[in-house]
Every structure is written in structure tokens, then in C-alpha cells.
Amino acid sequence: MKKTLIFLLTSAIISSCNTDKKEKTDESKAVAIVSKAEQKKDSANIKHFFNAALTEGKSYEWLRDLTQNIGGRLSGSPQAAKAVVWGEQLMKDVGLDSVWLQPVMVPHWVRGEKEEAYYTVNGKKKDVPVCALGFSIATPGTGIKAEVIEVKSLKEAEELGDRLKGKIVFFNGAFDETLINTFQAYGGCVGQRFSGARICGQFGAKGVIVRSMTNGINDYPHTGTMSYGETPKDQYIPAAAISSRAAENLSADLKKNPSLQFYFKQSCETLPDAPSHNVVGEIKGSENPEKIIVVGGHLDSWDLGEGAHDDGTGVVQSLEVAYLLKKNNIKPKNTIRIVFFMNEENGTRGAKEYARLAKLNKEIHVAGLESDAGGHTPRGFSIDANAENTALVQSWKTLLAPYGLHDLIKGGSGADISPLKDDHVTLAGYRPDSQRYFDYHHTSTDTFDKVNKRELELGSASMTSLVYLMDKYLYTDEKVKP
Amino acid sequence: MKKTLIFLLTSAIISSCNTDKKEKTDESKAVAIVSKAEQKKDSANIKHFFNAALTEGKSYEWLRDLTQNIGGRLSGSPQAAKAVVWGEQLMKDVGLDSVWLQPVMVPHWVRGEKEEAYYTVNGKKKDVPVCALGFSIATPGTGIKAEVIEVKSLKEAEELGDRLKGKIVFFNGAFDETLINTFQAYGGCVGQRFSGARICGQFGAKGVIVRSMTNGINDYPHTGTMSYGETPKDQYIPAAAISSRAAENLSADLKKNPSLQFYFKQSCETLPDAPSHNVVGEIKGSENPEKIIVVGGHLDSWDLGEGAHDDGTGVVQSLEVAYLLKKNNIKPKNTIRIVFFMNEENGTRGAKEYARLAKLNKEIHVAGLESDAGGHTPRGFSIDANAENTALVQSWKTLLAPYGLHDLIKGGSGADISPLKDDHVTLAGYRPDSQRYFDYHHTSTDTFDKVNKRELELGSASMTSLVYLMDKYLYTDEKVKP
Numbered sequence: 007m008k009k010t011l012i013f014l015l016t017s018a019i020i021s022s023c024n025t026d027k028k029e030k031t032d033e034s035k036a037v038a039i040v041s042k043a044e045q046k047k048d049s050a051n052i053k054h055f056f057n058a059a060l061t062e063g064k065s066y067e068w069l070r071d072l073t074q075n076i077g078g079r080l081s082g083s084p085q086a087a088k089a090v091v092w093g094e095q096l097m098k099d100v101g102l103d104s105v106w107l108q109p110v111m112v113p114h115w116v117r118g119e120k121e122e123a124y125y126t127v128n129g130k131k132k133d134v135p136v137c138a139l140g141f142s143i144a145t146p147g148t149g150i151k152a153e154v155i156e157v158k159s160l161k162e163a164e165e166l167g168d169r170l171k172g173k174i175v176f177f178n179g180a181f182d183e184t185l186i187n188t189f190q191a192y193g194g195c196v197g198q199r200f201s202g203a204r205i206c207g208q209f210g211a212k213g214v215i216v217r218s219m220t221n222g223i224n225d226y227p228h229t230g231t232m233s234y235g236e237t238p239k240d241q242y243i244p245a246a247a248i249s250s251r252a253a254e255n256l257s258a259d260l261k262k263n264p265s266l267q268f269y270f271k272q273s274c275e276t277l278p279d280a281p282s283h284n285v286v287g288e289i290k291g292s293e294n295p296e297k298i299i300v301v302g303g304h305l306d307s308w309d310l311g312e313g314a315h316d317d318g319t320g321v322v323q324s325l326e327v328a329y330l331l332k333k334n335n336i337k338p339k340n341t342i343r344i345v346f347f348m349n350e351e352n353g354t355r356g357a358k359e360y361a362r363l364a365k366l367n368k369e370i371h372v373a374g375l376e377s378d379a380g381g382h383t384p385r386g387f388s389i390d391a392n393a394e395n396t397a398l399v400q401s402w403k404t405l406l407a408p409y410g411l412h413d414l415i416k417g418g419s420g421a422d423i424s425p426l427k428d429d430h431v432t433l434a435g436y437r438p439d440s441q442r443y444f445d446y447h448h449t450s451t452d453t454f455d456k457v458n459k460r461e462l463e464l465g466s467a468s469m470t471s472l473v474y475l476m477d478k479y480l481y482t483d484e485k486v487k488p
Numbered sequence: 489m490k491k492t493l494i495f496l497l498t499s500a501i502i503s504s505c506n507t508d509k510k511e512k513t514d515e516s517k518a519v520a521i522v523s524k525a526e527q528k529k530d531s532a533n534i535k536h537f538f539n540a541a542l543t544e545g546k547s548y549e550w551l552r553d554l555t556q557n558i559g560g561r562l563s564g565s566p567q568a569a570k571a572v573v574w575g576e577q578l579m580k581d582v583g584l585d586s587v588w589l590q591p592v593m594v595p596h597w598v599r600g601e602k603e604e605a606y607y608t609v610n611g612k613k614k615d616v617p618v619c620a621l622g623f624s625i626a627t628p629g630t631g632i633k634a635e636v637i638e639v640k641s642l643k644e645a646e647e648l649g650d651r652l653k654g655k656i657v658f659f660n661g662a663f664d665e666t667l668i669n670t671f672q673a674y675g676g677c678v679g680q681r682f683s684g685a686r687i688c689g690q691f692g693a694k695g696v697i698v699r700s701m702t703n704g705i706n707d708y709p710h711t712g713t714m715s716y717g718e719t720p721k722d723q724y725i726p727a728a729a730i731s732s733r734a735a736e737n738l739s740a741d742l743k744k745n746p747s748l749q750f751y752f753k754q755s756c757e758t759l760p761d762a763p764s765h766n767v768v769g770e771i772k773g774s775e776n777p778e779k780i781i782v783v784g785g786h787l788d789s790w791d792l793g794e795g796a797h798d799d800g801t802g803v804v805q806s807l808e809v810a811y812l813l814k815k816n817n818i819k820p821k822n823t824i825r826i827v828f829f830m831n832e833e834n835g836t837r838g839a840k841e842y843a844r845l846a847k848l849n850k851e852i853h854v855a856g857l858e859s860d861a862g863g864h865t866p867r868g869f870s871i872d873a874n875a876e877n878t879a880l881v882q883s884w885k886t887l888l889a890p891y892g893l894h895d896l897i898k899g900g901s902g903a904d905i906s907p908l909k910d911d912h913v914t915l916a917g918y919r920p921d922s923q924r925y926f927d928y929h930h931t932s933t934d935t936f937d938k939v940n941k942r943e944l945e946l947g948s949a950s951m952t953s954l955v956y957l958m959d960k961y962l963y964t965d966e967k968v969k970p
Contacts (some may be wrong), residue, residue, distance in 0.1 A: 057666040184539040413893040
């Protein structure tokens with residue numbers, strides 16, 4: 007269970023490419039090895055990737071199909087199963103050299119009936135936009151009703167201890183709006199959502215409601231995963247998210263009416279694990295077919311919206327990397343493997359299985375790239391690699407900056423490829439602009455219409471450019487060990 | 489009339505901060521003069537501007553008020569007059585040291601009844617989303633109907649010459665989607681809209697329809713200004729824009745049915761010039777009150793939408809510069825003057841009057857900053873200054889880059905401040921991300937909901953940071969001449 011916590015926090019933190027800090031780059035060494043002629047060729051190829059993405063790209067129509075014809079794809083759901091079939095067929099249509107499914111058992115949590123929440127203040131009933139958190143248990147059929155204790159952090163809740171007994175604990179820690187990269191603000195808050203119920207259940211609280219993980223004030227509850235950790239089952243309490251506006255209102259009403267009673271009802275349930283798949287396809291390397299560069303996003307999503315920015319965009323951009331390489335007649339030296347990972351949202355079982363099989367089969371991964379930070383306009387990549395390869399990637403800045411890719415910063419990659427981490431593997435995360443991401447993240451508003459066609463396509467071409475350069479230049483020959 | 493053409497083309501081109509080209513910066517000299525302690529102080533002040541904008545900013549609510557309570561504000565309209573009153577009051581509310589109105593006569597074109605367009609192909613009537621172009625004449629009350637000649641450029645139309653006689657000329661030149669900066673694509677097409685009717689009228693064409701100035705395919709006609717130039721009035725022909733999707737469809741239908749007849753009707757009209765105003769307010773400089781840094785956007789907009797991204801965002805961001813300086817107790821050395829310019833869209837009369845009065849009154853402008861490229865996430869500034877001051881502004885990159893302001897590129901500033909251009913005046917244009925801008929530009933979809941609060945506020949803080957640095961460091965003392 008601790009693993010789940012680590013997974014989540016890693017997932018949050020690795021997403022936080024810190025644009026506030028400046029990074030120093032030692033470009034001299036890396037750049038020195040590339041001739042002017044090769045640089046010119048690279049520059050031309052990158053321009054071709056962008057031209058092709060912007061005029062002949064397929065990602066936008068693929069995304070329309072995935073989000074509007076299949077929709078939200080929570081692990082274990084019929085939609086997730088449909089998405090696997092969709093993904094396999096699409097990889098074949100693009101003409102990858104081989105395409106296969108990797109079986110994996112995934113958690114199967116279902117939301118059940120639409121949740122309900124309200125409280126009454128000065129004789130007036132106030133309905134509250136609410137949704138259960140992933141893995142939460144249900145309330146009794148009649149719901150739960152109790153007085154509310156408001157806290158701003160896990161620490162504050164822990165300090166209250168036994169005073170939480172019989173109460174609904176209201177976690178109202180808000181995003182730090184001064185952080186330019188919104189993933190950092192998310193990282194600073196998400197512990198409330200993930201661990202709030204685990205901590206408060208130990209002290210006999212009746213339930214937990216959490217302010218949605220979002221910037222500013224909006225009217226949609228934002229779901230997401232939580233965990234009861236190692237606590238015994240009789241300490242499990244239901245956990246739900248309420249919209250940030252409802253949280254603001256509730257906080258104000260509590261100041262005037264500290265004894266108001268909050269009610270919520272949910273009927274969610276964790277079923278036995280369900281069979282599912284990662285979808286995998288590859289272009290065989292022309293020189294080192296045994297060496298793999300993996301490129302992916304996650305196929306599952308939360309159930310409330312259409313899983314557009316999280317992470318339909320990452321899925322279609324990953325496949326478009328292969329499409330754009332083929333379209334531009336690039337024959338990669340190494341094998342380029344595209345993976346649509348299953349179950350990033352609540353378990354990363356697909357990622358773990360992929361890494362387990364890679365190890366078992368002694369596969370040589372030289373690099374990985376993940377897109378799981380939305381489909382907005384390109385800003386850069388975060389790099390999780392040794393010093394030498396980090397400097398090498400940063401030396402490509404002059405090639406990438408004309409496309410808005412200025413941030414080449416040491417940081418995490420993504421939850422699905424990070425299990426492949428090793429000193430000789432160069433991992434990277436695609437980092438688009440983050441300002442709008444948490445407006446939609448895990449809500450009913452994460453829909454196709456929030457994705458801009460050009461921004462999506464620029465992302466595909468950005469990723470293709472990085473993969474092209476990694477394939478061509480990464481220091482792997484002597485150093486990669488199976 | 490030639491002036492109008494130049495204004496428009498300048499307006500298009502100066503907006504095109506070229507992110508495709510790399511710029512070399514000589515930072516050594518400029519940076520050398522600033523001590524570490526001062527750099528640290530500057531860095532802290534800039535952080536304060538961003539913190540304040542993101543937590544106590546007013547621009548979003550100001551924009552809501554302007555766009556939703558007043559709406560579209562075409563020059564000469566009652567809404568434009570309302571916006572002047574609104575702007576004057578708001579500047580007073582912010583506590584500027586002085587606020588006044590600058591009277592100016594503006595063109596007064598009115599759209600009249602909703603336009604109508606259709607054609608019939610294979611017995612099926614196809615309605616076409618259409619809108620008149622600004623300054624166009626009306627069609628006769630019964631509309632006009634004629635065969636269509638499709639061209640892709642002004643040159644192509646000119647070459648057809650007398651063959652245009654009696655026809656409706658269909659300008660179908662599309663944006664070059666491979667240009668990363670969409671303002672460049674706009675610059676490459678907008679001549680069709682501006683001069684199409686002038687050229688075709690000379691050859692006896694009956695009317696002109698123009699593919700909307702937009703990226704990709706959408707369903708809204710995009711209006712904008714046009715001109716008949718010096719052609720005699722009897723050669724004036726009506727000009728309208730049709731949506732890009734309608735343009736695609738019409739082009740396909742013409743291939744199969746070259747003799748199909750297109751119909752459109754519009755009742756627009758140019759009335760006598762109307763009285764209006766620039767709205768001006770300033771914070772008096774503490775050391776050099778006679779030296780002025782002007783910061784502005786334009787208060788007028790097209791009539792179809794709410795004038796949100798064009799240019800409500802520029803208006804509220806400009807005022808927020810003053811608000812954020814005051815909020816952070818910065819006492820500028822020079823006078824910071826905020827201007828809401830009138831009539832940028834069809835005449836730039838406000839800009840010309842502002843510049844005329846500045847010259848007449850021997851005002852000393854040391855710098856100017858304009859925001860008229862939308863309210864999306866920050867990317868940088870374009871700089872229109874002498875070599876020394878350009879290098880100086882570029883030397884601030886390390887201070888600005890943490891906020892996504894990487895592009896500090898030599899280029900134009902903005903249509904409203906460019907009449908102040910002089911070798912010793914440092915002009916700059918705020919350059920947010922351009923990918924989505926032409927989705928909304930000059931359409932009914934340019935509405936408040938398309939603006940993201942954080943992106944808007946980051947823009948205000950970006951502009952404040954540049955103004956702060958210009959106020960503190962610009963080389964002006966010996967060089968500025970009245």
C-alpha cells in the first residue's frame with residue numbers, strides 16, 4: 007500500500023517540471039560532436055516534422071474518435087476495453103512493424119449512482135457539487151450526516167486527533183496560485199486527497215470531503231485516486247471531492263454556523279481486479295533493433311469526462327510520433343516502441359507490468375518519453391537522465407527553441423515510464439503549458455472541445471523531434487547494459 | 489487612403505514576432521552595469537508582481553465587466569461611448585494621479601441587418617456563414633447574385649483583369665499552417681481582405697467574398713477592415729467574409745459546378761465621422777515626471793463578439809500594470825501613462841491623435857508597450873528600439889524567462905504606439921502564445937469565456953515587469969530629445 011502512496015506522490019512530483027528555477031547547461035561538449043552539416047540536416051528534419059504535423063497530422067481526428075465515440079475509460083470499464091481494441095487497430099492502421107497486447111490485471115473501482123451532497127444553513131438547503139474519490143468506499147445507503155471540521159492540511163488533521171471522531175473532516179487546502187507551474191501547486195495539495203481518509207479514519211471520523219484539486223474557483227468536482235493505506239478495513243471511511251467554489255462557500259458558512267451538518271451519499275465500490283491490456287506497437291530499428299526507445303501516454307482515464315487532456319492527448323501524440331517518422335521517411339537506428347499504458351490513474355499496473363516484462367525479457371531500453379501533462383501549447387521537456395545525457399539533451403535547445411521548447415529542465419518523466427529508470431536510460435516528460443490543465447483535470451469538463459488542434463499537433467511534432475534526436479545522438483553504445 | 493493600407497499592413501507585420509528565427513544578443517555590456525544586489529532586488533520585485541497578479545489581480549473581473557456588460561465596441565457605436573465612460577471611471581478607481589479624455593473623431597461604419605449568403609448546387613440550397621467587411625458598401629436591397637471566380641491571391645485576381653467583370657470574386661487564400669507564429673500566417677493572407685474589393689472593383693467585378701482570416705476550419709465568419717483606396721466611388725463593390733469551412737465547401741462545389749451562382753446581401757453603411765475619445769491616465773514620475781512610458785491596448789473592438797482577446801485583454805492588462813506597481817509600492821522614476829486607444833480596428837485615429845498631441849505638446853516619450861495580440865499564456869516581447877536599447881531589453885532575459893518570457897525578439901510593437909517610433913524611443917509589444925488567437929479574432933466567438941484567468945494575469949505581471957525594468961534601466965538621460 008505504501009507503494010501506492012509513493013506512486014501517487016511520484017506521479018505528482020515528476021510532473022512538476024520546475025520553470026521557476028534556472029538550470030545551468032554544459033552544452034560545449036555535447037554540441038562539439040555534431041558537424042554543421044548534420045545540425046542543418048537535423049534542423050530541416052525537425053521543420054519537416056512540424057510541417058507534416060500541422061498540415062497532415064492525424065492526432066486531432068484520432069482524439070475526436072477516442073474521446074467522443076468511446077469517452078471516459080476508467081480501468082476495468084467496458085470503455086477501457088473498447089479503447090484497447092481501438093488502440094490496437096489504430097496502431098495497425100498506421101503501419102507499425104508489429105503490434106501486440108500485453109495482458110495485465112487492473113483494479114476495478116466503479117462509481118455507482120450519481121453522488122449527492124448538501125447542507126442547510128439559515129433554513130436554506132445548499133446543494134454541493136460532489137464526486138467520490140477513486141477507491142473510496144460507499145456511504146451507507148441513506149448517506150452520512152455530521153458536523154464538519156475544516157482543516158487545511160494532513161498535518162492539521164493529525165494534530166486534531168481524537169477530536170475528529172464522529173465528524174466529517176473537510177480538507178480545504180487550496181492551490182498555491184503563485185506557483186507558475188501549476189503541477190507544483192497540485193503536488194502541494196494532493197496529499198489531502200490521497201491520504202485524508204486514511205488519516206482521519208484512524209481517529210474515528212465519519213467521512214472526508216476534499217476541496218477539488220484545481221486552480222481558482224470553478225463548479226466541478228475533481229475526482230482522483232485515494233488510498234486507505236495499511237489501515238484495517240473497519241477504519242475505512244468514505245471520501246469525496248467537492249468543487250472549489252462549494253469549498254469556499256462551505257468555509258464561509260462554517261465561520262457563521264460552526265455546527266452545521268453536512269450530508270453526502272455515494273455508492274461506489276471496488277470490484278475484483280479485471281483483465282485488461284497495454285497496447286504496444288513498434289517500428290523496428292534499422293541498426294540496433296534490440297535497443298528500444300519507448301514513447302507513451304496512458305489509455306485509461308477517469309470516468310467523469312472524456313479523458314481528453316488526461317490523457318487522450320498523450321496517447322494520440324505518442325502514436326503520431328511513429329506516424330510522423332514514417333511520413334518523413336526516417337528510419338530510426340533503434341526500435342521506436344509506442345505504448346498506450348493501462349491504469350495510470352489508479353494503480354499504474356500497466357506500467358509495472360511493462361517494466362516487469364522488459365526486465366524478464368532482458369530488453370534494452372535506451373530512452374523513454376511520456377506525454378501525460380495535457381495537450382496545451384509546447385513549453386519543453388523535463389529530463390530524468392545521468393549528467394552526460396542530460397547535458398546532451400539540453401544541447402539540442404537551439405534546435406527546439408524555435409518551436410517554443412525552451413524548458414529543458416532536469417526533473418521527472420512520467421508515471422508510466424519511470425519504472426524503467428536506470429542510470430543509463432534517458433527518460434523525458436513532455437511539458438506543455440500548464441496554466442489551463444487543472445481547470446479540466448479529472449472532471450466532467452475534460453472533453454475534446456478543450457483541446458486545440460494546433461497545440462496538440464505542435465506537441466506531436468515536439469515529441470517526434472526529441473525522439474529523432476535521442477535516436478540519433480544518445481550515448482548508449484558502450485554504456486547500455488541489458 | 490494609402491495610409492490606411494500602410495497602417496493595416498504595418499499592423500499585421502508588427503504583430504508578427506518571428507519565433508522561427510533565432511536572434512543573437514549581446515548581453516555583456518548591458519548586464520555589466522547592474523550589480524548582483526540590484527539584480528536580486530529586481531528578481532524579488534518581479535516575483536512580487538507575479539504573486540500579486542495571481543492572487544490579488546483585478547484584470548479578470550475588469551474584463552468580465554467590459555465584455556459582458558458593455559460587449560462589442562465598434563468605433564462610433566453607443567457601446568464604444570459607454571466603454572470610454574467605463575475606462576475613465578476605472579482609471580480613477582485604481583487611483584491614478586490624473587485621468588483625462590482625449591477627444592478624437594472616428595470613422596463610423598455600421599453593419600446594419602444580419603447578412604445573408606447562399607448558393608444552390610444540385611438543387612440543394614447551401615447557406616453560407618457570412619459577414620460584411622468593415623467599410624464595405626451594402627449590396628442592393630435585393631442582394632447580388634453572380635457566377636464565382638475563385639482566386640488564391642491579389643496577384644491572381646489582378647492577372648485575370650477584365651475576366652472578373654460581372655463576377656463575384658472569391659478570395660480563397662488560406663493561412664500557411666506551417667508557420668508557428670500564427671500572426672505571420674495572418675500577415676500572408678490579410679491583403680485579400682483589405683484590398684480584394686479595391687482591385688476587383690476596377691475590373692468591373694460585382695462583389696468580393698473572402699475566406700475568413702483564421703487557422704484551420706471553423707464555422708464563423710471573421711470580419712475586419714478593408715479599403716477601396718483611391719478608386720472612384722462608382723467602382724466600389726460590396727465585400728464580405730465567409731467562414732473557412734464554407735470556403736472549403738464552395739471551392740469543392742465550384743470544381744464540379746463552375747457556373748453555380750452565389751448570392752449575398754448586406755446593408756452596412758459608412759456614416760459621418762463620430763466623436764469619441766482615448767482614455768488616458770498616469771502615475772507621475774518621481775524623478776523625471778516629464779519623461780513618459782506609455783502602456784496601452786485598444787478600447788474599441790469589432791462588433792460581432794465581445795472584443796475579449798481583441799483587445800479587452802490588452803486594455804485591462806495595461807491598467808493592471810499601474811495597479812500592480814502601486815500595489816507593490818513601486819514609485820517609478822518616469823511617468824507611467826496608461827492609454828486605452830480608440831479606433832485601432834478601423835482607422836487608428838486614436839493612435840494618430842495621441843501621437844499628434846504628444847508632438848504638439850513636446851512630450852518626451854522614452855518607451856511604450858502595447859498589448860494587442862490576445863490574452864493567452866506569456867511567451868515574450870517584441871522590441872522596436874535602437875541596437876543599444878534592444879540589447880539592454882534582451883539582457884533582462886534571465887529575469888523574465890522563469891515566467892515563460894523567452895522570446896525577446898527584434899520586431900514591431902503595436903499599431904497604437906508605433907506612431908511614436910523614433911530612434912530614442914524603446915517600443916515593445918507583448919507577445920503571448922498565438923496558437924488560439926485566430927480561432928476567435930474578429931468573430932462572434934471572441935468572448936470572455938475564451939480568456940483564462942491565470943493566463944491573463946500572467947500577462948499583466950509580464951508587462952509590469954518589463955515596464956519596471958524599462959523605467960529603471962533604459963538609456964535615456966543624454967539621448968532623449970523632446
